[in-house]
Amino acid sequence: MSTTLSGPAVPSPRQSRDAERDHERDYQAVTERLERRAVPGARAEDIVEAVRRFAVAVPSWALVTGGTRFGRFPGPGEPRTLAERLEDAAVVHRLTGAAPRVSLHLPWDEHDDAAVVRSLAESLGLGFDAINSNTFQDQPGQRLSYKLGSFSHPNPAVRRQAVEHHLHVIEAGRALGSQALSVWLADGSSYPGQIPLRGTFDRVRECLAEVYDAIPPDWRLFIEHKPYEPAFYAPIVPDWGSSLLLAQSLGDRAQCLVDLGHHLPNTNIELVVARLLGAGKLGGFHFNDSKYGDDDLTAGSIKPYGLFLVFHELVLAEREHLTAFRPAYLIDQSHNLKDPLEDMLQTVDQLQLGYAKAWLVDYAALASYQESGDVTMAERTLKDAFETDARPLVAEARRRNDAALDPVAMFRASGYRAAKTRERVGGADAARSSLGVPDDA
Ligand code: RM4
Ligand code: MN
Numbered sequence: 001m002s003t004t005l006s007g008p009a010v011p012s013p014r015q016s017r018d019a020e021r022d023h024e025r026d027y028q029a030v031t032e033r034l035e036r037r038a039v040p041g042a043r044a045e046d047i048v049e050a051v052r053r054f055a056v057a058v059p060s061w062a063l064v065t066g067g068t069r070f071g072r073f074p075g076p077g078e079p080r081t082l083a084e085r086l087e088d089a090a091v092v093h094r095l096t097g098a099a100p101r102v103s104l105h106l107p108w109d110e111h112d113d114a115a116v117v118r119s120l121a122e123s124l125g126l127g128f129d130a131i132n133s134n135t136f137q138d139q140p141g142q143r144l145s146y147k148l149g150s151f152s153h154p155n156p157a158v159r160r161q162a163v164e165h166h167l168h169v170i171e172a173g174r175a176l177g178s179q180a181l182s183v184w185l186a187d188g189s190s191y192p193g194q195i196p197l198r199g200t201f202d203r204v205r206e207c208l209a210e211v212y213d214a215i216p217p218d219w220r221l222f223i224e225h226k227p228y229e230p231a232f233y234a235p236i237v238p239d240w241g242s243s244l245l246l247a248q249s250l251g252d253r254a255q256c257l258v259d260l261g262h263h264l265p266n267t268n269i270e271l272v273v274a275r276l277l278g279a280g281k282l283g284g285f286h287f288n289d290s291k292y293g294d295d296d297l298t299a300g301s302i303k304p305y306g307l308f309l310v311f312h313e314l315v316l317a318e319r320e321h322l323t324a325f326r327p328a329y330l331i332d333q334s335h336n337l338k339d340p341l342e343d344m345l346q347t348v349d350q351l352q353l354g355y356a357k358a359w360l361v362d363y364a365a366l367a368s369y370q371e372s373g374d375v376t377m378a379e380r381t382l383k384d385a386f387e388t389d390a391r392p393l394v395a396e397a398r399r400r401n402d403a404a405l406d407p408v409a410m411f412r413a414s415g416y417r418a419a420k421t422r423e424r425v426g427g428a429d430a431a432r433s434s435l436g437v438p439d440d441a
């Protein structure tokens with residue numbers, strides 16, 4: 001892979017005077033409001049400093065246009081190589097100050113020289129978060145097919161191949177400085193009778209145990225569930241219960257990963273989060289949003305209150321210093337219509353907002369309303385935080401982190417995409433097909 005990054009440097013977040021002045025007035029207004037509110041630990045300064053510490057990892061696979069099973073409409077100037085994906089990820093971090101790590105997916109991000117990749121990332125101010133395996137597609141030249149499953153396949157040779165792939169992913173992650181392996185399996189069945197429902201779970205558990213034994217001592221293994229697709233009848237890990245059973249049987253360093261889009265409609269996701277937190281098994285989180293299924297839309301675009309309620313559980317865990325709470329926050333989205341970088345910047349902004357609002361909750365008041373059974377006031381306490389305009393607080397956190405007051409506006413003003421369009425010839429088509437990203441991932 002190439003290490004040279006030509007073209008303009010990553011945009012520098014210098015704001016216009018007008019933007020600075022408007023921001024100062026807005027920040028002053030919210031500061032005054034929070035002073036009057038006088039909630040201990042929820043003054044403007046407290047929230048700003050909390051948001052400054054928030055970080056989320058960027059998925060390498062979502063820096064190019066995604067698609068649906070019906071088509072894909074890539075835009076110009078998209079990254080063609082891992083080096084270019086890292087370069088784009090650095091833009092997200094530069095403008096938000098909250099995305100210092102990248103999550104790679106193998107074999108999509110396969111590379112020859114980990115030292116080169118690692119030093120390129122370092123030079124861009126980036127590190128590596130959880131690394132992802134992929135046994136949901138067949139790769140060119142692959143010996144045995146995953147069409148009928150990987151860890152659950154009836155043929156032990158297929159299971160062995162899938163385990164070997166995971167060992168390879170662990171090695172690759174170790175060389176890059178990752179500290180977690182994320183496993184999402186497409187295994188399952190689309191028709192009753194296709195597979196034994198009980199026995200296949202045992203096979204998956206056995207393969208995962210082998211993978212778990214191979215992770216370095218300071219690593220964690222995340223198991224990600226998904227209720228359907230591509231298995232439409234009986235996925236092997238469809239829900240948090242199955243995920244928890246696996247994590248518990250593997251050991252302390254095995255935990256569950258919750259993807260916001262991987263639940264049946266109307267599932268109470270904050271309750272799932274609370275249960276896993278209570279069991280010390282919430283390891284990671286994939287942020288996105290959805291209306292109907294695993295839609296992979298921009299976080300906060302459809303159900304911002306739901307996102308806030310999830311953050312409320314996560315922030316409670318932080319406030320209460322819950323043991324084993326070390327969440328790996330990641331984004332997992334498919335940007336089908338918007339420029340992937342703009343979508344990513346919007347996403348990080350939405351996450352910073354949700355996180356800020358969760359810190360605005362009057363924690364002590366909520367606890368006492370819960371104790372006294374004051375339903376109205378308990379609910380109002382959450383609503384009061386959610387309905388506070390936290391945008392100036394988040395902008396101030398970004399300003400103090402040398403990032404942009406308004407990341408999308410700054411990105412547009414920088415001309416970055418236009419410059420990359422001139423430089424990355426043939427990018428749009430090369431990008432995702434070379435990644436092998438499926439349209440509906
Ligand atoms: C899956 C799942 C995984 C992601 C793939 C690309 O639906 O969300 O996290 O690795 O898509
Ligand atoms: Mn996911």
Ligand code: MN
Nearest residue numbers: 259261294441
């Ligand atoms: Mn998904």
